[in-house]
Amino acid sequence: MGKNVVSDEEDEMELEEEEEREPVDGDRTGRDDDDDEDEEGQDEYEKDDFIVDDVEEEEVEEEEDRADSDEEKHKKKKKKKKREAEDVLDEDDYELLRDNNVYHHRPKDSKKFKRLKKAQRDSDEDRYGLSDDEFDGSGKGGRTAEEKLKRSLFGDDEGVPLEDMPEEEEQEEVEEDADIGDEDEMADFIVDEDDDDGTQVRRKKLKKKKSRQASGVSSSALQEAQEIFGDVDELIQIRKQGLESSEWRERRLEDEFEPTVLCEKYMTEKDDQIRMNDIPERMQVSEESTGPPPLDDFSIMEESNWIYSQIAGGTQPFFAESGLLINKDDVTRFLELHHIQKLDIPFIAMYRKEECLSLLKDPEQHEDDENPYDTDRIPTFKWHKVLWAIQDLDRKWLLLQKRKSVLNSYYNKRMEEESRRIYDETRLNLNQQLFESILKSLKTAESEREVDDVDTKFNLHFPPGELVVDEGQYKRPMRRSQYSVCSKAGLWEVASKFGYSAEQLGMQLSLLKMEDELQDAKETPEEMASNFTCAMFESPQTVLKGARHMAAVEISCEPCVRRYVRLIFMDKAVVSTSPTSDGNAAIDSFHQFAGIKWLREKPLKKFEDAQWLLIQKAEEEKLLQVTINLPQKVMDQLIDDCNGRYLSIGVSKYAQLWNEQRSLILKDALFGFLLPSMKKEAMSLLTSRAKNRLLWEYGKVFWNKVSVGPYQRKESDISMDDEAAPRVMACCWGPGKPATTFVMLDSSGEVLDVLYAGSLTLRSQHASDQQRKKNDQQRVLKFMMDHQPHVVVLGAVHLSCTKLKDDIYEACNVFGSRKFLLTRLWIIFKMVEENPRDVGHEMDELSIVYGDESLPRLYENSRISSDQLPGQSGIVKRAVALGRYLQNPLAMVATLCGPAREILSWKLNPLENFLTPDEKYTVIEQVMVDATNQVGLDINLATSHEWLFAPLQFISGLGPRKAASLQRSLVRTGALFTRKDFVTAHGLGKKVFVNAVGFLRVRRSGLAASSSQFIDVLDDTRIHPESYGLAQELAKVIYEKDSGDVNDDDDALEMAIEHVKERPNLLKTFVFDKYLEDKKAGK
Incomplete structure (x- = not known):
């Protein structure tokens, strides 16, 4: 006999359904006859295609035969159910009768909601080891799947016995049902058909016949959904496979x-x-847009020549002004180090400076660097502007070469398509000549504008609108230019008879090639044009007009002609401004645009600052009218030069007539196309120059903010403890809500304590207010006495508040809110100044400094402040930033250089709104990289204090991604004891390690301070591991010379390094030339 197997998921689902719907069943038993009639419709087994039948026609006939007797059956069933309802007891009653051995006839279960009790039957089957199929109390054998479904839905019914179900077949069906799960709980609907003698025959169900139609959803809707979303079985299978994969x-x-x-x-x-990737991160990010740089010697030499010519041409603002001279070979060596060896700029500036010395000069201070080997010269913080400028030019060169390569491929493909489309041999030859000329011009183009010229010429002769669009793609209506219309009408032949071609004119203007003298035609232009009239150009005059237009456009698009006119225009053009009616009324002597209200013929090359940006803004606001023109004298000379190269020198009647046509062509080319185009280029050039100048000024201000050193403790303070950084008490004035706040920071910038003193700055003379004020003064003094700060920093606008006197209390009523703030700070300053001994003997020389709150206010409103100081108020965050900036300016600024780039909101220049965020951040990143790598980063200290990790992303070779990964690894480890662990324990690649390790200090700080593990002294120096051997040798020689002690053991070597480190003057007096000579001689 077959065994009924039910999955756990079905069990749980059906039990839940039974618990939810049992009360409904109970409610229905007490309803009237009308409800029973409604329920009768539910109990009916209806063939609605939800159960698939293989012999649908036979079932339809049987349903028609039964239709006549349905009405009578309804009445009988109604009476029968009423009697059964009266005899039915609760399940608990039957259990009680069985427990007392009382036999009571139990009627068959109701047909209503029979399926809801399936879970209980399954539990009974498990208890007794028998299923309804094996034993149902009447000796009936196994049921078919459909019969079981009918029984579960509508109860037992009279019918003929069915064949037993084979155990293997039933088990197979159960497994299939279990695989499908809850989504397909109705999947054991099967297909029945009648045997010849009327007995139902079990048919093996097919998987593809399973229906997933939900109740209440029509077959047409299901079919429509399947057409839209596809096969659900396939989607489920894909999802199962995807879940199993990573x-x-x-x-x-x-x-x-x-x-x-x-x-x-x-x-x-x-x-x-x-x-x-084991490549410096910033290089990888740059190469995403530029592509990998070429590494062969010819490409590097070609690029170095281009970069040198750009620098010599004054494209960078500081080169032109300072007259700085650089060595072209140094540029070549820089490119080799940067591209081939993958060395970052800070590494080159620190450890390969001897290979490119001329690139390390400061354009503003290069005259002071005449002797870089002066041992008495104090090392200075340096922004390597020349190196960054060369890197910027390197990027432009790579982008230029990438664009030229892409255009070259496109031009060849487009030429092949054009050759297949044209069958005129003459036109094909002309196109081939044009194509070869275009490729030659593209190869020699050395700027984006020259590439634009070549692209303009190509698109003129091979317009992209003529490309064949693939079938099925969306098509826009083609915009046909007048040149294209004339060309398709065959006027290109007329245009070619005017004399020199546009390319020949360009070659003559550029003095690259002198053409032979023009041979004048033996007919008038009208006579020649009459041979080319057509429906669109009906007269010789219209033919000539169209041909002149074609010739003028070709001249204006010729790269050689445009280069010639561009050189003259950019050198001689002048700018004039005049106010509009609105501008005349709005711009007064104090207006932002007062200095540019009236400009008269100012040459383009005289715009050296950001003045053009103001002109551009005023024009956009319709306050100024701006004109850019060539002076009349220069214009006349330009026209004469063009006429001399384009017109014939003949004196015949025909020559004069043709020269008239050529003069019209030149006039149209210059005034209709070339000069308007040059004006747009001049405006773009002025904008680019002004932005470069503004970025230069913006970078200088930012450099001054970042390059300031931490607050230096007094010598008397340093002798008291071993802390390198000072303990800082930061104060931010508050109007009351929030109150004036004092924050105490330890030497690592962590918050120790917070004090709110809301009454400290009270102005009232009332006795109670004065008492509260004195109380706050005492609290502040106790606060300082408890924590013993080395320095107090007060947030203020400027330092003029120190000049205020005792009458400041009266003056504050007159000066207003800004002076009121300074007044409050003066009270704090005076309190500490007059009572220094009250805060402890150690604080007799307590320093009071004033700090700018612009950066702390950015930190106060930043997202990073909420991460670092959760739960703290805004004024506390501001005070913390104020104190930390005093302790470590670089780390505090770097904190705001995260993904949100809050540092861009720091106002450093009144015109910085003309710069885009990306342009500003590029300069900020350059400054931060230079400053961070010259300062270095204490890894062990940063591991213990998260905010000190902020500069890590600017370390050479790293970036935000690599730095974040390294930081997580370092925090997990806790402490670092040797630089080698960056590779062995923290996964830095060899190239990244070489770039970064010299700027990462490994010293006994943080968690490593309490460890007794050995730390190499050289790991806390700027000496790169690649030079450790040489450093140890020099230290040993100097130590032996100074002390006379000769010892080769490791302890002696460590002692020698410490000896030289503590006495740097020994290095200054050491004669390296003699040492090298002795070493070569083997001494």
């Missing part, structure tokens, strides 16, 4: 978060690839 988890991560969030957190696949 790729699914990655897709789920991308589906769960917005792309902007993933990019901000550096969690994309591209970010993972950058982290894994």
Whole structure:
């Protein structure tokens, strides 16, 4: 006999359904006859195609035969159910009768909602080991799947016995049902058909016949949904396969978060690839847009020549002004180090400076660097502007070559298509000549504008609108130019008879090639044009007009002609401004645009600052009218030069007539196309120059903010403890809500204590207010006495508040809110100044300094402040930033250089709104990289204090992605004892390690301070590991010479390094030339 097997999921599901619907069953038993009639419709077994039948026609006939007797059956069943309802007892009553051995006839279960009790039957089967199929109390054998379904839905019914179900077949069906799960709980509907003698025959069900139609959904709707969304079985199978793979988890991560969030957190696949690649991160990011740089000697030499010519041409603002001279060979060596060896700029500036000395000069101070080997010269903080300028030019060169390569491929493909489309041999030859000329011009183009000229010429002769669009693609209506209309009408033949071609004119203007003298035609232009009239150009005059237009356009698009006119225009053009009616009324002597209200013929090359940006803004606001023109004298000379190269020198009647046509062509080319185009280029050039100048000024201000050193403790303070950084008490004035706040920071910038003194700055003379004020003064003094700060920093606008006197209390009523703030700070200053001994003997020389609150206010409103100081109020965050900036300015600024780039909101220049965020951050990143690598980073200290990790992303070779990964690894480890661990324990690649390790200090700080593990002294110096051997040798020689002690053991070597480190003057007096001579001689 077959065994009925039910999956756990079906069990749980059906039990839940039974618990939910049992009360409904109970309610229905007490309803009237009308409800029973409604329920009768539910109990009916209806063939609605939800159960698939293989012999649908036979079933339809049987349903028609039964239709006549349905009405009578309804009445009988109604009476029968009423009697059964009266005899039915509760399940608990039957249990009680069985427990007392009382026999009571139990009627068959109700047909209503029979399926809801399936779970209970299954539990009974498990208890007794028998199923309803094996034993149902009447000796009936196994049921078919459909019969079981009918029984579960509508109860037992009279009918003929069915054949037993084979155990293997039933088990197979149960397994299939279990595989499908909850989604397909109705999947054991099967297909029945009648045997010849009327007995139902079990048919093996097919998987493809399973129906997933939900109740209440029509077959047509289901079919329509399947056509839209596809096969559900296939989607489920794909999902199951995806869940088993790791790729699914990655897709789920991308589906769960917005792309902007993933990019901000550096969690994309591209970010993972950058982290894994053993190439400096900033190089990888740059190469994503430029492509990998060529590494062969010819390419590097070609690029170095181009960079040198750009610098010599004054494209960078500081080169032109300072007259700085650089060595072209140094540029070549820099490119080799940067591209081939993958060395970052800070590494080259620190450890390869001897290979490019001329590139390390400061354009503003290069005259002071005449003797770089002066041992008495104090090392200075240096922004390597020349190196960054060369890197910027390198990027432009690579982008230029990439664009030229792409255009070259496109031009060849487009030429092949054009050759297949044209069958005129003459036109094909002309196109081939044009194509070869274009490729030659593209190869020699050395700027983006020259490439634009070549592209303009190509698109003129081979317009992109004529490309064949693939079938099925969306098509826009083609915009046909007048030149294209004339060309298709065959007027290109007329244009070619005017004399020199546009290319020949350009070659003559550029003095690259002198053409032979023109041979004048033996007919008038009208006579020649009469041979080319057509429906669109009906007269010789219209033919000539169209041909002149074609010739003028070709001249204006010729790269050689445009280069010639551009050189003259950019050198001789002048700018004039005049106010509009609105501008005349709005611009007064104090207006931002007062200095540019009236300009008269100012040459383009005289715009050296950001003045043009103001002119541009005033023109956009319709306050000024701006004109850019060539002076009349220069214009006349330009026209004469063009006429001399383009017109014939003949004196015949025909020559004069043709020269009239050529003069019209030149006039149209110059005034209709070339000069308007040059005006746009001049405006773009002025904008570019002004932005470069503004970026230069913006960078200088930012450099001054970043390059300031930490607050230096007094010598008397340093002798008291071993802390390198000072303990800082920061104060931010508050109007009352919030109150004036004092924050105490330890030497590592961590918050020790917070004090709110809301009554400290009260102005009232009332006795109670004065008492509260004195109480706050005492609290502040106790606060300082408890924590013993080395310095107090007060947030203020400027230092003029120190000049205020005792009458400041009266003056504050007149001066207003700004003076009121300074007044409050003066009270704090005076309190500490007059009572220094009250805060402890150690604080007799307590320093009071004033700090700028612009950066702390950015930190106060930043997202990073909430992460670092959760739960703290805004004024506390501001005070913390104020104190930390005093302790470590570089780290505090770097804190705001995270993914949100809050540092861009720091106002450093009144015109910085003309710069885009990316332009500003490029300069900020350059400054931060230079400053961070010259200062270095204490790894062990940063591991213990998260905010000190902020500059890590600017270390040479690293970036935000690699730095974040390294930071997580370092925090897990806790402490670092040797630089080698960056490779062995923290996964830095060899190239990244070489770039970064010299700027990462490994010293006994943080968690390493309490460890007794050995730390190499050289790991806390700027000496690169590649030079450790030489450094140890020099230290040993100097130590032996100074002390006379000769010892080769490791302790002696360590002692020698410490000896030289503590006495740097020994290095200054050491004669390296003699040492090298002795070493070569083997002494």
